[in-house]
Amino acid sequence: MKRLTEEGDLMRMATTVRKDIIEMLVKAGSGHSAGPLDLADIAVALYFNILNIDPKKKNDPARDRLYVSPGHTAPVWYATLARAGFFPVEELKTLRKLGSRLQGHLDRLTTPGVESSAASLGQGLSIACGCAYAGKLNQLAYQTYCILSDGEHDEGSVWEAISFAGHYKLAHLTAIVDRNNIQIDGPTEQVMTKEPLRERYEAFGWHVIDIDGHNMEAILDACSEAKAIVEKPVCIIAHTIPGKGVDYMEFDYKWHGTPPDKKQAREALKQLRTLGGKIESSDI
Amino acid sequence: MPIPKSAHLKRDTLSPDIDQVPTRDGYGIGLVELGEANEDVVVLCGDLSESTRSNKFQEKFPRRFIQMGVAEQNMAAVAVGLALNGKIPFVSTYAVFSPGRNWDQIRISACYNNANVKFAGAHTGVSVGPDGATHQALEDIALTRVLPRMKVFAPCDVEEARKVIHLAAQLEGPIYFRLSRAPTAAFTSEKTPFAPGKAPVFYDGKDVAIIAAGPILHSALLAADRLIERGISCRVINAVSIKPLDEKTIQDAARQCGAVVTCEEHQIYGGLGSAVAEFLATTHPVPIEFVGMKDSFGESGTPEQLLKKYKMDTEAIVDAVRRVVRRKRS
Numbered sequence: 001m002k003r004l005t006e007e008g009d010l011m012r013m014a015t016t017v018r019k020d021i022i023e024m025l026v027k028a029g030s031g032h033s034a035g036p037l038d039l040a041d042i043a044v045a046l047y048f049n050i051l052n053i054d055p056k057k058k059n060d061p062a063r064d065r066l067y068v069s070p071g072h073t074a075p076v077w078y079a080t081l082a083r084a085g086f087f088p089v090e091e092l093k094t095l096r097k098l099g100s101r102l103q104g105h106l107d108r109l110t111t112p113g114v115e116s117s118a119a120s121l122g123q124g125l126s127i128a129c130g131c132a133y134a135g136k137l138n139q140l141a142y143q144t145y146c147i148l149s150d151g152e153h154d155e156g157s158v159w160e161a162i163s164f165a166g167h168y169k170l171a172h173l174t175a176i177v178d179r180n181n182i183q184i185d186g187p188t189e190q191v192m193t194k195e196p197l198r199e200r201y202e203a204f205g206w207h208v209i210d211i212d213g214h215n216m217e218a219i220l221d222a223c224s225e226a227k228a229i230v231e232k233p234v235c236i237i238a239h240t241i242p243g244k245g246v247d248y249m250e251f252d253y254k255w256h257g258t259p260p261d262k263k264q265a266r267e268a269l270k271q272l273r274t275l276g277g278k279i280e281s282s283d284i
Numbered sequence: 285m286p287i288p289k290s291a292h293l294k295r296d297t298l299s300p301d302i303d304q305v306p307t308r309d310g311y312g313i314g315l316v317e318l319g320e321a322n323e324d325v326v327v328l329c330g331d332l333s334e335s336t337r338s339n340k341f342q343e344k345f346p347r348r349f350i351q352m353g354v355a356e357q358n359m360a361a362v363a364v365g366l367a368l369n370g371k372i373p374f375v376s377t378y379a380v381f382s383p384g385r386n387w388d389q390i391r392i393s394a395c396y397n398n399a400n401v402k403f404a405g406a407h408t409g410v411s412v413g414p415d416g417a418t419h420q421a422l423e424d425i426a427l428t429r430v431l432p433r434m435k436v437f438a439p440c441d442v443e444e445a446r447k448v449i450h451l452a453a454q455l456e457g458p459i460y461f462r463l464s465r466a467p468t469a470a471f472t473s474e475k476t477p478f479a480p481g482k483a484p485v486f487y488d489g490k491d492v493a494i495i496a497a498g499p500i501l502h503s504a505l506l507a508a509d510r511l512i513e514r515g516i517s518c519r520v521i522n523a524v525s526i527k528p529l530d531e532k533t534i535q536d537a538a539r540q541c542g543a544v545v546t547c548e549e550h551q552i553y554g555g556l557g558s559a560v561a562e563f564l565a566t567t568h569p570v571p572i573e574f575v576g577m578k579d580s581f582g583e584s585g586t587p588e589q590l591l592k593k594y595k596m597d598t599e600a601i602v603d604a605v606r607r608v609v610r611r612k613r614s
Binding site: 115119120129131133134135137138157163164167 | 352
């Protein structure tokens, strides 16, 4: 796997991943659009730059770990894992089909590179805490990352995990919250108040960094900073635009759990292709 | 002698003076032995270290003892994170909280992941006693048995509990075992056979098969011994391994005895009795009577009072055997 260091290369890869997501979703005929699209920049930054991982050594005890708690964002992780060499890109079109290694929600036992199955919200951070604690016991210096959705902070179990990480000062743990401000039934602050999210994490003993979740440089810098903080766990609140890259999806909570139809997908791909004009044409 | 030599039960098994020790003590003893034998064993505790006996492990291996506070959902999933990274975590708290409160974490994070987590459910059955209904787990077998990839054990005494703990550490994948608070007969020995998917016969007979799991198994032996005087010969089978079930032993017993009584300190819906009935219904249907909790909550009282009131004592097993014999003959 080739590590990408140039911001432009990472951004182009993120666009490729977004294109993959649209193609996967339209083929599957069901699935989530908004979250996967808004996580593309973060996913690419992690797999192509930040994480110390190698698809050829998936079980290396020294590797960095990424746990994704919102399992419904599966398409962005499948696309990124495929592009990073964990399995053939061709396989992406089997998403949600019978017998596929790409289940509707993340399944560790079937998909190469997936560290944990997930979907029922509010569990991933606890698993990441266990991983970080195991690193302490085993005296391994790997970094544990956890992706959380903002909506899942409604779950009390998330706060149990936040409390645990703060109590045990799990410094090798970095949580990245996809703060896209939407959940299934509407804007997050209407469904259930999340704010002040920064202060809430801080009150539990975390160091918090707010970033623009679509700014590659900001993502890389925040992850470097998180690694450098050795006395507490770090939460990166990544402010993102749901449906990022497809104008008719952006900011609209209705695209949380809906795939585009063929016509909408054609439009989405056209929009993504014109970004930099370097994306090859796609036929669906 | 109806107790087979191969069972290696203690000589005073049927004596009223037999030693009384709670199965949770076997957990404490087993954990310390495991801690010495295996560096990867870690124990997670939900603010109940004394009453689950995990404090024994804590004293010897403080670094590998993780205090989780009263947060059972986080405890289950943290254990998964530890297991996915090479540790063998034992999750200790009352069964009413785990699997009671954290069943979703056990379903998705532990079982769907096939994570190597061991769940110890303490304080099961009405014999928890004076704490009352809130603390008497009577649904835990049903909650765990229904989960794919999960194995379920209910040890009958302190020594068997110790063996279950050792087995749990060796057997890959999620495992649940239930423990009890009240001191009960310590009647098995180190030589008593124990293996997953095996149901050893503890008392030989031919008229009725009593299939029991947990400390109630000792009451089943006493019942069998009383019934033999009334001309009813019972075969008592130890179903410690509720999942996987020893289908061969159970089918043979149904075929040879023609009637079955199941015994457990658990709701009759979804527990051992259900497992036996589900299996026999499709293989060798025979009359079955269920000794267990009949769709109700417990209450405060002494273990003896509660087992009598809710019909899970020796007398109740004797009655169930006589009922099933009548059905078999009619």
